Amino acid sequence: MRTPPDTLPDSPPDHRTRVAMERRRKMRQRLIESAFAVLARKGAHAAVIEDVIVEAGVSRGTFYNYFQNNEELLDAVTAKLGDYLMQLVDPVVRTQEDPAARVASGIRLCLRAALAFPQMAQLVSRMDWQQAAPGGQPHGYLARDVEAGLREGRFKVANARLATDLVVGPVISAFHALLHEPLPPGYPEDLAQGILLGLGLSRTEARQLSQRPLPDLSLVPVPKPA
Structure with missing residues (x-):
């Protein structure tokens, strides 16, 4: 039939x-x-x-x-670069079980990448993280760890949006700053420690997590054609 x-x-x-x-x-x-x-x-x-x-x-x-137009092209480039950076950083971040350690290592690795490749910092610093938040990989990975930190009681702030802003704001500010002035040695670690303090960790634990050894990344600022 x-x-x-x-x-x-x-x-x-x-x-x-x-x-x-x-x-x-x-x-x-x-x-x-x-x-x-x-x-x-x-x-x-x-x-x-x-x-x-x-x-x-x-x-x-x-x-x-x-x-x-030029802006539309740059939006596509920065979105691609943000996703590419997260694909490099996240496998290292995921080796940490503690969400607070994940956030700290992610901050440090992203800033190390920006210090190594100023062009990357220029491009990533122009990303609109709030507009790109629902679908972009950078926000998705951060949301995962922020939500876990709140759920497990590691972060002591009112909600996930506040926690996300406490991470993203200082990191984007640092990306802008390093384009115009030399940052002091150990700045990625100092920034990670400050953000963890803002999220509610003790000074001792924030310092310890921000100083954990991390592997070097084999960073390539431009993805190679497939």
Whole structure:
């Protein structure tokens, strides 16, 4: 007996549709990677459209099929870079069972990356963390540890939003600061300690967690093409 038409399962996209979608994905990735290369040379606030077109070897029309302006391109680049940074940092963070230790190590590793690669700091410092919060990897990883810290009684603040702001605000401020002035030795550890104090840990424990040994990361500021 034939299945009635209104109960047929949705058919998958045909081959041409799948090929077109994959081609579009690869071109967008190519433009973002080209923007990484340009921004590494010229800085995060350069007007980069012309240079990206040349770097990617595409026409102006092709570029504008994917991005309407410079800001839209930079938003895509910073989102990609934030996700990439978290993919490097989080495997180390997850070796810690204590959520307070996770937050401390995440802060320190992110700042070490920014100190090693000022271009990364320029790009990440322009991220709108509050608008990107629901879907971005940086917020997702932090939310995981903040919620665990509150649930386990490690953080003694009113709610998750306050705890998140107590972490994100100082870190973004530090990213901005290191672009304009040399930070004192041990600043990532000092900042992590200060944030843990704000979250309600004792001075002794905050100091201990912020001084735990961490492995060095093999940081590459621009993701390599697949």
